[in-house]
Amino acid sequence: MSEKRIMVIGGGPAGLEASRGIVELGYELVLVEHLEELGGSPISADYAALTPDMEDTGVAMARMVDAVVGNENADIRLSSSIASVEGSAPNFRVTVESGGESEVVEVGSIIVATGFKHFDPGRETQRYGYYEFDDVITLIDAERMLKGGGFVRPSTGEPPKTVCFIQCVGSRDRQIGNQWCSKVCCGVATKEAIEIKHLLPECRVIVFYIDMRVYGFWEDQLYWKAQEEHHVNFIRGIISEVTKRGDTVVVKGEDTTMGRPMEVPMDVVILSVGMEPSDGTLAMAEMLGLPLECHGWIETIDGALNTVQTPVDGVFVAGAAAGPADLEDSISMGGAAALKACSFVRRTSLPTI
Numbered sequence: 001m002s003e004k005r006i007m008v009i010g011g012g013p014a015g016l017e018a019s020r021g022i023v024e025l026g027y028e029l030v031l032v033e034h035l036e037e038l039g040g041s042p043i044s045a046d047y048a049a050l051t052p053d054m055e056d057t058g059v060a061m062a063r064m065v066d067a068v069v070g071n072e073n074a075d076i077r078l079s080s081s082i083a084s085v086e087g088s089a090p091n092f093r094v095t096v097e098s099g100g101e102s103e104v105v106e107v108g109s110i111i112v113a114t115g116f117k118h119f120d121p122g123r124e125t126q127r128y129g130y131y132e133f134d135d136v137i138t139l140i141d142a143e144r145m146l147k148g149g150g151f152v153r154p155s156t157g158e159p160p161k162t163v164c165f166i167q168c169v170g171s172r173d174r175q176i177g178n179q180w181c182s183k184v185c186c187g188v189a190t191k192e193a194i195e196i197k198h199l200l201p202e203c204r205v206i207v208f209y210i211d212m213r214v215y216g217f218w219e220d221q222l223y224w225k226a227q228e229e230h231h232v233n234f235i236r237g238i239i240s241e242v243t244k245r246g247d248t249v250v251v252k253g254e255d256t257t258m259g260r261p262m263e264v265p266m267d268v269v270i271l272s273v274g275m276e277p278s279d280g281t282l283a284m285a286e287m288l289g290l291p292l293e294c295h296g297w298i299e300t301i302d303g304a305l306n307t308v309q310t311p312v313d314g315v316f317v318a319g320a321a322a323g324p325a326d327l328e329d330s331i332s333m334g335g336a337a338a339l340k341a342c343s344f345v346r347r348t349s350l351p352t353i
């Protein structure tokens with residue numbers, strides 16, 4: 001095929017699906033990932049199992065990786081970074097640095113799939129004691145423990161008798177400037193609650209929520225299942241502070257259904273931290289001249305009607321680089337971006353009559 005190559009930046013779920021689309025359509029791919037392994041956040045942050053079927057994350061992501069690695073059209077650069085981008089579509093000259101060497105790679109189109117980062121609950125506005133108390137952890141810390149096959153109270157190494165989740169940490173919060181809902185944390189907290197109850201049936205597990213946002217099939221596959229089969233308690237409330245009394249962490253706030261203050265001692269508190277644009281996403285936006293939408297993620301040109309096209313000709317975005325996204329969103333966007341990038345390089349390489 002004589003058309004130009006397409007570059008995908010970021011080898012997470014969105015970038016892998018975009019890559020698969022490109023090679024399956026017979027186009028040449030250059031995939032640049034700055035970590036030494038493909039798979040994105042589910043692999044680098046050690047997620048245990050994925051919603052809604054609880055499939056082992058390593059097994060699920062290996063299927064995505066295997067669909068690209070080994071394809072004769074795929075040139076995969078791991079532990080690599082983008083140093084600069086010159087030119088414009090369909091003649092981009094991208095300098096890729098790997099192992100101390102740099103190479104200029106010519107491509108006709110670029111897909112940015114550089115994802116998100118987890119909100120840091122140590123910010124000064126947060127009163128949840130993440131860096132003070134061993135028994136206050138995040139969804140990601142909990143994933144790591146669950147991946148290891150157990151769940152313990154970090155300060156003692158013993159199984160906890162009480163565990164709670166605090167929802168919307170770093171999301172839906174005007175004070176810190178993160179007004180968005182991070183979309184996945186209600187579902188992920190519910191999934192982890194089920195996994196904890198599965199390991200520790202006697203443990204009391206509570207989810208403190210502002211309102212539960214589980215979308216589509218996650219409603220009955222996760223949320224109802226957690227309540228009906230695993231007896232997870234969901235309490236509508238706003239948690240203002242986590243403190244310590246003796247050896248126990250104490251969650252303080254307001255039960256907004258009953259309209260009364262509450263103070264609950266807990267063995268383990270899990271903060272449902274949200275998503276923010278990753279450093280790589282912001283760096284690529286700046287390098288490629290991509291405008292950010294009002295919340296700070298990469299902007300697309302026509303909202304819901306065109307979720308992957310940026311205002312810069314020949315540059316597309318996929319997955320959580322464009323806003324909070326679950327796997328379904330990210331993978332769908334990856335496929336759509338592949339199709340648009342292939343169509344772009346084909347159109348721009350046709351001879352003009």
Ligand SMILES: Cc1cc2nc3c(=O)[nH]c(=O)nc-3n(C[C@H](O)[C@H](O)[C@H](O)COP(=O)(O)OP(=O)(O)OC[C@H]3O[C@@H](n4cnc5c(N)ncnc54)[C@H](O)[C@@H]3O)c2cc1C
Pocket residue numbers: 009010011012013014015032033034035038039040041042047049050051080081082113114115116117118139140143184188191278279280281283284318319320321325326327328330
């Ligand atoms: C705790 C937790 C659990 C979750 N569990 C689920 C679940 O069970 N089900 C579900 O649907 N969703 C889940 N999600 C959401 C899921 O993680 C995201 O939907 C998904 O990872 C987004 O994929 P992505 O490829 O857009 O981004 P990412 O997964 O963030 O991948 C981006 C990739 O780009 C790379 N990169 C970044 N910058 C650069 C750069 N400059 N150059 C080269 N490479 C770069 C990164 O290293 C990474 O490999 C969970 C989220 C969290 C926080």
Ligand code: SF4
Pocket residue numbers: 167168169171172180181182183184185186187211212213272274
């Ligand atoms: S998904 Fe749930 S926990 Fe996450 S920000 Fe939205 S409402 Fe809050």
